[in-house]
Amino acid sequence: MIEAIQFKLNGEKVSLRVDGESMLLWVLRTDLGLTGPKYGCGQEQCGACTVLVNGEAVLSCQTPVKEVEGKEVLTIEGLAEKGGLHPLQKAFIEHDALQCGFCTPGMILKAHSLLVKTPLPTREQIVRGMEQNLCRCGSYPRVIRAIETASKEMKGGGK
Helix, strand or coil: CEEEEEEEECCEEEEEEEECCCEHHHHHHHHCCCCCCCCCCCCCCCCCCEEEECCEEEEHHHCEHHHHCCCEEECHHHCCECCECCHHHHHHHHCCCCCCCCCHHHHHHHHHHHHHHCCCCCHHHHHHHHCCCCCCCCCHHHHHHHHHHHHHHHCCCCC
16 A cells, blocks of 8 residues: 655655555665665575664565654665765775675674674674674675774764
8 A cells, every 4th residue: 555654764854655565675776766775585584685774773675664654764875974984884895894795785784783782792792793694705704803893993882
């Protein structure tokens, strides 16, 4: 059923008339033209579609858009700060924690959610926190190092 849905996307108010049961991933990609969230498996198994909803990592491939009504959605496109890269983005580049880049937006947003909850995580906490985000290129050791670096730069999470 077509309904009016309003939410904040990357700091900007968005108003749409869409089927509320449409998955957030497709609304972001098709209706709003964003390319950061990716379709990987469509079954909440890979993390390529990860976005933040009110600061929490959410798999947008299985989240009906009506569930973000009145909430704040952040994609990789909105993570950069005042024209500069976010500490996580910088750390992923510094540590070559990306190869093909397909999983990177989801990895970075999942890591952001982790660091807000656990500002200085142990290596084990990082591994556990990231285990649902898959990388076919196998860059996991570099991803872990990048998250460790960003956690120190962010000094307390949020930023």
